Amino acid sequence: MARxxxxxxxxxxxxxxxxxxxxxFFPILWTILTSFKTEAQAISDPPLFLFFDWTLENYAxxxxxxxxxxxxxxxxxxxxxxxxxxxxxxxxAAWSMAFVPSxxxxxxxxxxxxxxxxxxxGVLYPIYILFIELGLLDTRLGLTIVLMLINLPIIVxxxxxxFKEIPGEILEAAxxxxxxxxxxxxxxxxxxxxxxxxxxxxxxxxxAWNEAFWTLNLTAAKAAPLTAFIAxxxxxxxxxxxxxSAAATMAIAPILILGWFSQKQLxxxxxxxxxx
Amino acid sequence: MGQITLNQxxxxxxxxxxxxxxxxxxxxxxxxxxxxPSGCGKSTLLxxxxxxxxxxxxxxxxxxxxxxxxxxxxxxxxxxxxSYALYPHMSVxxxxxxxxxxxxxxxxxxxxxxxxxxxxxxxxxxxDRRPGQLSGGQRQRVAIGRAIxxxxxxxxxxxxxxxxxxxxxxxxxxxxxxxxxRLKTTMIYVTHxxxxxxxxxxxxxxxxxxxxxxxxxxxELYKNPRNRFVAGFIGSPKMNxxxxxxxxxxxxxxxxxxxxxxxxxETDGPWSxxxxxxxxxxxxxxxxxxxxxxxDTITVRAGGEVGFRHGDRIHMTPREDVIHKFxxxxxxxx
Amino acid sequence: MATQHSRSAARIMMAPAVxxxxxxxxxxxxxxxxxxxxxxxxxxxxxLGWVGFDNYVRFVSSSTFWPSVQTTLIIVGGVLLITVxxxxxxxxxxxxxxxxxxxxxxxVIAPFFVMPTVSALVWKNMFMDPVxxxxxxxxxxxxxxxxxxxxxxSLFSIILIVSWQWLPFATLILLTAIQSLDSEQLEAAEMxxxxxxxxxxxxxxxxxxRAITIVVLIQTIFLLAIFAxxxxxxxxxxxxxxxxxxxxxxxLESQNVGLGSxxxxxxxxxxxIVAIFLMRIVGKNLDA
Numbered sequence: 091m092a093r094x095x096x097x098x099x100x101x102x103x104x105x106x107x108x109x110x111x112x113x114x115f116f117p118i119l120w121t122i123l124t125s126f127k128t129e130a131q132a133i134s135d136p137p138l139f140l141f142f143d144w145t146l147e148n149y150a151x152x153x154x155x156x157x158x159x160x161x162x163x164x165x166x167x168x169x170x171x172x173x174x175x176x177x178x179x180x181x182x183a184a185w186s187m188a189f190v191p192s193x194x195x196x197x198x199x200x201x202x203x204x205x206x207x208x209x210x211x212g213v214l215y216p217i218y219i220l221f222i223e224l225g226l227l228d229t230r231l232g233l234t235i236v237l238m239l240i241n242l243p244i245i246v247x248x249x250x251x252x253f254k255e256i257p258g259e260i261l262e263a264a265x266x267x268x269x270x271x272x273x274x275x276x277x278x279x280x281x282x283x284x285x286x287x288x289x290x291x292x293x294x295x296x297x298a299w300n301e302a303f304w305t306l307n308l309t310a311a312k313a314a315p316l317t318a319f320i321a322x323x324x325x326x327x328x329x330x331x332x333x334x335s336a337a338a339t340m341a342i343a344p345i346l347i348l349g350w351f352s353q354k355q356l357x358x359x360x361x362x363x364x365x366x
Numbered sequence: 367m368g369q370i371t372l373n374q375x376x377x378x379x380x381x382x383x384x385x386x387x388x389x390x391x392x393x394x395x396x397x398x399x400x401x402x403p404s405g406c407g408k409s410t411l412l413x414x415x416x417x418x419x420x421x422x423x424x425x426x427x428x429x430x431x432x433x434x435x436x437x438x439x440x441x442x443x444x445x446x447x448x449s450y451a452l453y454p455h456m457s458v459x460x461x462x463x464x465x466x467x468x469x470x471x472x473x474x475x476x477x478x479x480x481x482x483x484x485x486x487x488x489x490x491x492x493x494d495r496r497p498g499q500l501s502g503g504q505r506q507r508v509a510i511g512r513a514i515x516x517x518x519x520x521x522x523x524x525x526x527x528x529x530x531x532x533x534x535x536x537x538x539x540x541x542x543x544x545x546x547x548r549l550k551t552t553m554i555y556v557t558h559x560x561x562x563x564x565x566x567x568x569x570x571x572x573x574x575x576x577x578x579x580x581x582x583x584x585x586e587l588y589k590n591p592r593n594r595f596v597a598g599f600i601g602s603p604k605m606n607x608x609x610x611x612x613x614x615x616x617x618x619x620x621x622x623x624x625x626x627x628x629x630x631x632e633t634d635g636p637w638s639x640x641x642x643x644x645x646x647x648x649x650x651x652x653x654x655x656x657x658x659x660x661x662d663t664i665t666v667r668a669g670g671e672v673g674f675r676h677g678d679r680i681h682m683t684p685r686e687d688v689i690h691k692f693x694x695x696x697x698x699x700x
Numbered sequence: 701m702a703t704q705h706s707r708s709a710a711r712i713m714m715a716p717a718v719x720x721x722x723x724x725x726x727x728x729x730x731x732x733x734x735x736x737x738x739x740x741x742x743x744x745x746x747x748l749g750w751v752g753f754d755n756y757v758r759f760v761s762s763s764t765f766w767p768s769v770q771t772t773l774i775i776v777g778g779v780l781l782i783t784v785x786x787x788x789x790x791x792x793x794x795x796x797x798x799x800x801x802x803x804x805x806x807x808v809i810a811p812f813f814v815m816p817t818v819s820a821l822v823w824k825n826m827f828m829d830p831v832x833x834x835x836x837x838x839x840x841x842x843x844x845x846x847x848x849x850x851x852x853x854s855l856f857s858i859i860l861i862v863s864w865q866w867l868p869f870a871t872l873i874l875l876t877a878i879q880s881l882d883s884e885q886l887e888a889a890e891m892x893x894x895x896x897x898x899x900x901x902x903x904x905x906x907x908x909x910r911a912i913t914i915v916v917l918i919q920t921i922f923l924l925a926i927f928a929x930x931x932x933x934x935x936x937x938x939x940x941x942x943x944x945x946x947x948x949x950x951x952l953e954s955q956n957v958g959l960g961s962x963x964x965x966x967x968x969x970x971x972x973i974v975a976i977f978l979m980r981i982v983g984k985n986l987d988a
Contacts (some may be wrong), residue, residue, distance in 0.1 A: 104798040110790065111807035114867065118810055120834070121822050133832040136841070179720065182713035190710035198718065200979050205725045207921050207975040211944045212964035213728035215735065215951045220728070239724045246717055262418050263451035266522075267512065268439045268468035271709050277464075281455040300815040302928035307952065317928070320817040324824070324932040331826055338818045349813030350806050356869075357876045420703045437705050 118342070125149070125335035132331035148336035156319065158340060165315035165341075167230050168305070169298035172237035173245075173291055179238075180245040181287075185275060187246075188253035189261060199250065202243040210240075210303045221308055228310045236308065237298045244297070245290055248355070252286025253279070289355040292348055299345050316341040367429045368520035368552030369394045370415060375424030377410055377576075384410050385576040387424065392520075392554065392569075397546050400556045401563040401599070402573035408556045409524055411573070415554065416522050417441050429519060439468070444513035445522040448529065450505045452497035458484075458508050459493040465516040483511040503534045510545070520552035527562065539565060560600055564588070572596050594696040597622050603652055603667075605690070608660045618691035618699055625652060625667040627685045630674070635681030639664060641674045655680065729968070736961035743955045755962035759950075767939070768946040771855065775942060776923045778859040779866060780916055786863075787870030787915065788908065792900075794871070795878045805875075812868035816928035823861045824850060824933045854938035861929055866922075870915045877911035878904070910981070917978040924971060943967060 112119075123139065124132050131142045152158050187195050217236070218227070226232030256279065264278045280287070302317045309318050320341055323334050349356075370392040377385040384407050392398050400408040413419045415426060417438035426434050433441055444465070453461050459480055466476045484490045487507040497505055506526060513521055523542070527535045543566050546553050557563055563570050564584045572579040572587065572595075580592040584600075591597035597605050605622040613621045629635070630653065639658035644651055648670050655664045666682055674680055691699040736755050739748040759765060794805060811819065827834050828849035836846035849857045881904065889899050925944055934940045936949060947967060950960030 100797050100799070103793065103796040104800065107793050107796075107798050107804045108800065110793070111804040114864070115807040115810055117819070117822055117827065117864070118814065120826060121818075124826065135832075135837060137834060137837055179716050183717035186710035186714040190706050192707070192710075196983065198714070200983055202717070202721055203982065204972075204975050204979055205721050207971050207978075208725060208729075209925050209944065209964070209967045209971045211925065211927070211947045211951075212968040212971075213732055214948065214964070215957050215961060216728035216731035218952070220731075239720060242717060242721060257449060257451065259447045259449050259451040260453060262438075263445065263447055263512075264453075264464070265418065265438045266416060266443065266445040267465035267516070269464075270439060271706075271713075273468060278453060282453075284455075296813060300813070302816040303925070306817075306928060306931060307948075317815050317817045320815065320821060321928070321932050323821055324817075331832065334821060334825060338822055342814050342818055345815070346810060346813050349809070353805070353809060353872065356809075356812070357873055417703065435704075437703070 118346075121335045121338050123335075124331055125339045127332050127335075129330055129332045132335070148332045149340070152333050152337045152340070156322075156337070158319070158337065161314060161316050161319035162340070164230060164309075164313055165299060165317075168233045168237060168313075168315050169295050171230070171234040172241065172298050173294040175234065176238045176242050176245040176294060177249070177287065177291060180242060180249050180290075181275065181280070183246050184249035184253050185279060187250050188256075189258055199247065202246055206240065206243040214307060217304075218307070227308060228312045228314075230313045233305060233308055233313055233315070236304050237301055240301070240304070241294050241297055245294055248290040248293070249283070249286065252283055252290070255286075256282055289352065292352040293355045296345055296349055296352065367394055368392075368518075369429050370520060370552065370554075371425075371427045372415070373425040373427070375414060375421045375426060377407075377414060377419065378422045383576065385414070388576070388578060390571065390578065390581070392552060394552055395550050397543075397553045397555065397566060397568045398571060399563040399567035399569070400554065400571045400573055401558065401560055402579075403599075404558055406573040407576035408558075408573045410576075412445075412522055412524055412554060412556045416443055416445050442516075442519045443522055444516045444518035444520075445524065446506075446509045446513050446526045448525040450497075450509040450526075450529075452505055452508055452512075454497055457494050457496060458489060458500070461497065461508055462489075462493075462511045462515055465512060469516075479515045480511075483515050486514075487511050502530050503538060506530065506538055507541075510542075514545070514549070518551070520554060523553065523555040525556055525558070527557070528559075542566065561602060564600065570600075572599060590698070591622075591690065592698055594620065594622065594692050597690055597692075597698075603665045606661060606664050608664075610660075612660050613691075616689060616691055619694045620692045620696075622690040622692065623684045624688070625665040627688045628664070628666040629683045629685070630666055630668050630672065631681050631683070633681060635683040637664070637682040637684070638679060639682070641676055641678045641680060644674065644676070646670070653680070655682065658682075732961045732964050732968075734961075735957050736965050738958045740958040740961075741956055751958065755958045756965070759959055759962045759966065764941065764946055768941050768943050771939060772924065772942040772944070774855055775859055775862065775926070775940075776920060778855075779862045779923055780919060782859065782863040783866045783870040783919065784912055784915060786867055787874050788905075788912070790867070790871045791874035791878050792904070794875050808871055809868040811864050812866070812872075814865070816865065816926075817932055819865055820861055820929045820932045823857070823864070828857055850934055851938050854934055854940045858929060858933065858940055861933070862923065862926060865929075866919055870919070873915050874908060874911055877908055881907050914978070914981060917974060917981070920974050921971060921978070924967070924974070943970075 125148055126144045126146070127138065127142050128145060128147070131138050187199060221227040221232055224232075226235070260282070261274055261278060264274045269277065300317070305315050305317045306321060309315070320337060323337065372388060372390040374387045374389060375385065376383065376387050388411075400411060402408050410419065414421050417433070417436060421434060424434070425432055428441060428443075453464065456464065462480045462483055463476045466479060471479075480493070481490070484493055487510060489504070489507055489511060492500060492504060497508065500508065509526070526542075527538050530538060539562060555562075555566060567584055569581060570584055570587055571581050574595055580587060580596045587596060587600045591600060594607065598607070601624055603625050605624050607620055607622050609620045613619060637658055637660060639655035642654045642656045642663070644653045650670055651668050651672055653666050653668060653674060655666060656662070658664050664682065693699055737750055737752060739751045739754070740746070741748065790808065794801065794808070798804070825833070830836050830846045830848045833849075835849065839846045847853060886899060886903060889903055894902065926942070927944055927948065930936055930940055930942065930945050936945045941949070943963070944967065947960050947963040950956050950963060
C-alpha cells in the first residue's frame with residue numbers, strides 16, 4: 091500500500107461496499123432463505139426474513155416430485171463431458187499454436203474465437219433438423235457435442251495462453267532426452283500445465299452448466315439438464331415459491347461454489363486475454 | 367563415437383540467411399567451442415546439430431551416418447540448455463532418469479545409473495528435491511546429469527554458464543573440463559565469452575554473421591588470427607589496432623599488437639602517450655594510454671608493481687616479432 | 701522456430717479442432733442460407749420451392765420486425781448503460797482499502813454464476829410478482845399500488861434482470877483494469893494539484909477506455925443473443941420480443957423456416973459487425 095488511509099475513510103468504504111455487495115447478493119440470499127420456509131411462510135405478508143420455522147421439506151418434495159437427481163445427472167454429464175471432450179481436442183491444438191507458431195496461427199486463433207460469436211438462433215433450425223436426422227435430439231450425447239463445440243474456442247484460447255507461459259526449452263529438452271511427441275505432451279507439457287488446465291476446466295464447467303439456449307431447445311424430457319428443469323417452473327401452476335427456491339438453490343449451489351474459485355480465470359477466459 | 371560432419375549446410379528464416387553455406391568437421395572426443403558475438407548464429411548452428419531446427423540445405427552426418435532428417439530424439443546427442451530446462455514437476459531423480467525412462471530401461475537399471483551420475487556430480491543428497499529448491503549451480507549439475515546418463519555420442523552445451531554468478535562460473539568451467547577429461551566424449555559448447563572458449567576448448571570455431579571466421583586451437587587463434595575480427599575477439603584485453611603511417615612503416619594497412627606485447631618505460635621507446643585509466647589487478651596492471659598519435663587508446667599490460675599515475679607521460683616499445691599485419695580487407699598478411 | 705517434423709505434427713494436432721469448428725460453422729450456416737431462399741413450412745407442405753430474396757424482404761417488412769429491432773436496441777443499450785456506469789463506480793469502490801474486500805468481491809460476482817433460467821424465474825416470481833413479490837410488499841409498505849412489472853414495465857424488468865446478471869462481469873473486468881493502473885501516475889497527478897474528480901476524468905477514465913470498449917463489445921455479443929430470460933418471463937409478449945426471440949418464434953413456434961432463416965442471416969451479419977471490432981482489439985493484443 092502506497093500510504094496509510096484514515097480509519098474513518100476505510101470504515102466508510104467498508105460500510106458502502108458491504109451494503110452494495112449485500113444488495114447485489116440479496117436475490118440469491120433471499121432464494122436460499124425461502125427454500126427453507128413452508129409455502130405459506132414463503133408468501134406471508136409482511137415477508138419473513140430469518141424468524142420462521144426452518145424446514146428441509148421442500149428439498150425432499152422437489153426431489154420426489156420432479157426427480158431432481160435425473161436433471162442433476164444430465165447437467166453433470168453434459169457439462170463435464172463437453173468440457174473433458176473439449177480439453178482433449180484443445181490440448182493438441184493449443185500445443186501446436188503455442189510451440190510451433192506459424193504466420194497463420196494468429197488468424198486461426200481469431201477465427202476460432204469468432205465462431206464463438208455466431209448467434210445461436212441463426213443456426214437453430216439446421217441444428218434442430220440435423221439432430222432429428224441423426225437421432226441426437228433430446229440425448230445427452232447430442233448436447234454434449236453442441237456444448238463442446240460452442241465452448242471449444244474458449245478452451246483452445248485459454249490453454250494457448252497458459253501453454254505460452256511454459257518455456258519452449260523444456261519441451262526441447264524432452265525431445266533431446268528421447269521423448270516423442272506423445273511423451274512430450276503426456277509427461278512434460280500436461281503435468282506442467284495442470285493449474286492452467288484446471289482453471290480452463292472450471293470456467294468451462296460453469297459456462298456449460300449455465301448454457302440456456304441449446305439446452306432449452308434441443309431437449310424435451312430425457313436429456314434435460316437443470317436449466318430446462320428450472321424453466322419448467324415458469325408455468326403458472328408451478329408457482330410454489332419455497333419449492334422453486336429449493337430447486338433453484340440446488341441448481342446454482344455447485345456452480346456458485348466453483349465460480350468463487352474461478353474469478354481470475356473468468357476475466358482471462360471471457361475477454362480473450364484483452365484485459366489482464 | 368562422436369564424429370560430426372557438417373557439409374555445406376545453410377539455414378534461412380524466411381528471407382534472412384542466418385547461416386551461409388558452412389563446412390565443419392568435429393572429431394570424436396574433441397571439445398569444440400563455438401564462440402562469437404550475440405546474433406552470430408552460434409546457437410542456431412548448435413540447434414541444427416541437435417535437430418531442433420531443420421537445415422535449409424546441406425548434410426549433417428553423425429558418425430558417418432546421414433542425420434540431416436533424423437529427429438532430435440534419435441540422434442544420440444544430449445543437450446544442456448542455457449535455462450537448464452529442468453522439468454519442474456519432477457524430482458531431481460526423475461529428471462535425471464527421464465532419458466532412461468524414454469529409452470525404456472527398467473527401474474533398477476535407471477536407479478543404478480542415476481545414483482552413479484549423482485555421485486559424480488555431488489547430487490546424491492538432493493535426489494528427492496524439486497528443481498525449484500536447488501541453487502543455480504545445483505540445477506546446472508542436474509542438467510548435466512540428465513545429459514550424461516544417456517551416454518550420448520556428443521554433448522551439446524548452449525551457453526550453460528551464463529546464468530551463474532562469476533565465482534560459480536569458474537568452478538563449473540573446471541568441472542565441465544574435468545568431465546570431458548574423464549568421459550572423453552565429444553562436446554560442443556556455445557558461448558559468447560572468449561575466456562571460456564580459450565580455457566576449455568581443444569578447438570575453437572569463431573563465428574560472425576553465420577560465417578566461420580577461423581577454426582583452430584586456442585593458441586593458434588591467439589598467435590595467428592586469420593583476420594582483424596578474430597584478432598580482436600580472442601585475447602583479453604583486446605588487441606590494439608593502429609592504422610596510418612605507423613602501419614605503413616610495416617607495409618600493412620593496419621597493424622595489431624596485444625597489450626601484453628608492449629613494454630613500458632619512463633624514458634625510452636618509439637611510442638609515447640599519456641596515461642589515462644589504469645586498472646590494477648595485483649598481478650598485472652593495464653594502462654589505457656592516450657595522445658599517442660597512433661590510435662585513440664593503446665592498452666598496455668605491465669607488471670603489478672609498475673606505478674604510473676594518471677597524466678604521466680610514458681614510453682612504449684612494441685615487440686616487433688609479434689606485430690600482426692592486416693591488409694585493407696582486414697586479412698592477415700603473413 | 702521448428703523442424704519439418706514438428707510443423708507437420710502441429711498441423712495434424714490442430715486438425716481435429718479446426719475441422720470440428722469449420723464444420724460447426726459451415727454446415728449450419730450453409731443450411732440457413734439455403735433455407736432463407738426457400739418457402740419452407742415443415743408443418744404446412746414442407747419445401748415449396750425457391751423464392752429468391754422474398755424471405756429477406758418479408759422479414760424486414762413484417763409488422764413485427766422494427767418493433768423487435770427497437771426492443772433489442774433498448775434492452776442491449778439499457779443493460780450496457782447500467783452495467784458500464786455502475787460497473788465503473790463499483791470497480792473504483794472495490795479498489796479502495798476496506799475490511800473484508802474478498803468477501804464483498806464474492807458477493808458482487810455471485811450473480812454471474814446463477815444460470816439464466818434461475819435468475820429470470822427468481823426475479824419474476826419472488827420479486828416482480830404483483831401479489832406475492834417482494835417489490836409488491838415494498839410498494840404496499842409505502843402505500844403505493846403494486847406494479848405489474850412484467851406486463852406494464854416489461855422492458856424495464858428485463859433490463860433489470862439482465863443487468864443484475866451482467867453487472868458482475870463488467871465490474872470484475874473493470875476492477876482488473878483499474879488494478880493495473882500505475883498508482884504513481886495518480887500520485888503524480890495529486891502532487892500536481894489535480895482534485896479527485898479531475899483525476900478520475902483525466903487519468904482513471906482514459907485508462908479504463910480500453911477495458912470499457914471490451915466490456916461493451918463482449919456484452920453486446922452475448923446480449924444480442926439473450927433468450928432464456930425472455931423465454932421464462934414474458935415469452936416474448938408485452939413488447940419484449942427481441943430479434944433473437946422473433947427468429948426463434950418464426951423457426952420453432954410457427955415453423956416458418958424460410959422466413960426465420962432469413963432473419964437468422966440478419967442476426968449473423970449483425971453479430972459479425974460487432975465481432976470484427978472485438979477481434980481487432982484481441983488481435984492487436986495478441987501481437988503485443
